[in-house]
Amino acid sequence: MANKIYVGLLGLGTIGTGVARIIGGHQNKINQVVGQEVIIKTVLDRDIDKCKAFFGESVHCTDNFDDILNDEEISIIVELIGYVPAAKDYISKALAAGKHVVSANKDLVALHGKELVTLAKANKCDFLYEAAVAGGVPILRAITESFASDNIQKVMGIVNGTTNFMMTKMDKEGYSYDEALTLAQELGFAEKNPTSDVDGLDAARKMVILARLAFGTNDVTLDDVAVAGIRNVSINDIKLANRLGYKIKLIGTAEKIDDSVNVEVGPVFVPESHPLASVNNEMNAVFVAGEALGETMFYGAGAGELPTATAVVSDVMNIAKNILLGTTGNIFNEYEIETRIAKPEQVINPVFMRLEVTDRAGQFLELAKIFATAEVSFDKIIQEPLANGKAIIVIVTHPMSKAQENEIIQAMEDNDDMKLKVHFKVLEH
Template structure:
């Protein structure tokens, strides 16, 4: 084993520590796979005094990023700082200096995809990002390789571990939202700004990456509907289970029909019989349909120190195995001719309307729905004392989103409605 490949790690936080632990644990296995010495030459972080609980060789830690970016001996840079800047500059500089890059930074990739991939091409280096979607699940490599014979038709993903952990714990243990979010943060699942997780932005960023690989199209987040889980209550979860035999999941949806791409992120009522309904806790899953293979489900730990480190180290080994191979970033030509606006989507809807328990309330609500061509499948109301605001649960037949939104605008303006109505689409 003559040749040595040197790696520089920027960001020694949750995932960075997992990468060091993985290299310490499995270095012999990894070196035997590539028949080269794999040397973690330098680790850079702003904080090099906190004990991360992993063994680091003397002289490896530094606070100066140029110790990696300007070191001619370093072949691969792992960026695990997160966020937009200075992470973007670190990656671009590493590439300009001829270094391959591995990152788990979906926020950065989703926003600066073109700039980063152009730079990789220009500088003849690889950018690998398996850990950016689905944590430890091998997901992007199969999309590029094993499923390459297919036109991808549908992608449904539970791709945020934090949100799935919160929804699972709220349903199973009746815990409140804030308590479970705190737990997810303590376990290292959540983003530095957890609103990315609970407001659906992290899921949207991952869906952007999946759409590039699946459909060959880069869609900016501003162009599609993104909604998080912050308005889901125990009442919604109970109604879903008892009345609809469904669970609520934060779903990423991308599907193509006749050249039109539907792309959206929102809480969704998933029937208990669907494979995705069984994906709980921090686990993620992507269910996709290819025109040749049919349905495929990929499942595993979607966040956390060691699962994510598994994907980061796998990317390093993949690069070492073939540094010359260009990375395929999905189909070169896209079948997407148009992005379908959410207003044109048709779905069944669950509505939770909070209204005073007074004569004529249901009549007024059903009048608005019927005027907008929305047919009611079921309606029920919690028992209440007269004059008290209570939830009214309505499930509609298939209806057009723009009609439902218009109906809710009118309903929420009615005097007897006391809170903004909650809408959840059914799968």
């Protein structure tokens, strides 16, 4: 056995330089905890000059993955490439060659996690990806270890920092959606093309990973997630929410319902007294409800160079210890149950609805009929006149199933004088 643990780093972007900084800067503690020196030996990056400028002579910079794959001294590969096909190719080759892998790539894990875990197991390799979900929040380890003895019933989180930042600006400082997006882009929180964040796709990928680990339902895929983003959350809805005692947050939910799971992402009315309601700006938080453990929440930075890099390096150290103990390939959650996706009849929540109706006698009766037919009752109602002979009606329903909700939405669509502008889930507390 080598008397040092050598690491190969794929990709020297923001997180990659963070990983190098932490391994360099916290060397004393890392070596003591692991029991051996952990060293970055080779870095793969297209820009070899940038790599050399960063590391000087201490690290071998290359643009050829084979330099890492064929180096027998390198036992751990850290994948920070991003681009899924390349990352998958590199990781597959690394695992097949008996190298352990740490990745921060949520897209990759959501899409190909099951396959890569199988490959890792077959090769007695470790494959860890704590940084893929809520970088600075050690939620995957908490779920797999601290909740190991419990039956998890629900995992619910603010797992996208960009949208949480935007909605905090809208809520606290009255920004419009567009202003909030522009600011997020200026600050580097949001991409030029913000689809992945604002349409909820990024959150959906993380919820797939969380659902698999929390429930052992390894066959949950992105296709099983009902996804809505924040594009249609207006400042008016935020004000209405506040008036009713709620904050609107983009929430990812993964919940067990009988022997099925429901996974969804969308704007949710969160009661002000709920711990998730006060998670602001770009922070992330994941709320876990266990049968025995009760309600737990994990809060921290969702992204950023150093928090994400810290999660990556903690994974590297975990693997390094396993290498020294000769126990790699044993980290995986062996708990698995059959994946059944909940039906619309099973998913039950109160719902917030904002409608525009023609302001005339009988309109409210029509509305009441629609709800009565669907056997849904109201919890709260606000009606206010608009300038144009229309009225706005805001409803918070008592809990109803998605099937009932769909029935109501359909009935409203069939009524020319009634326009459902938005409908958001309301979290019971």
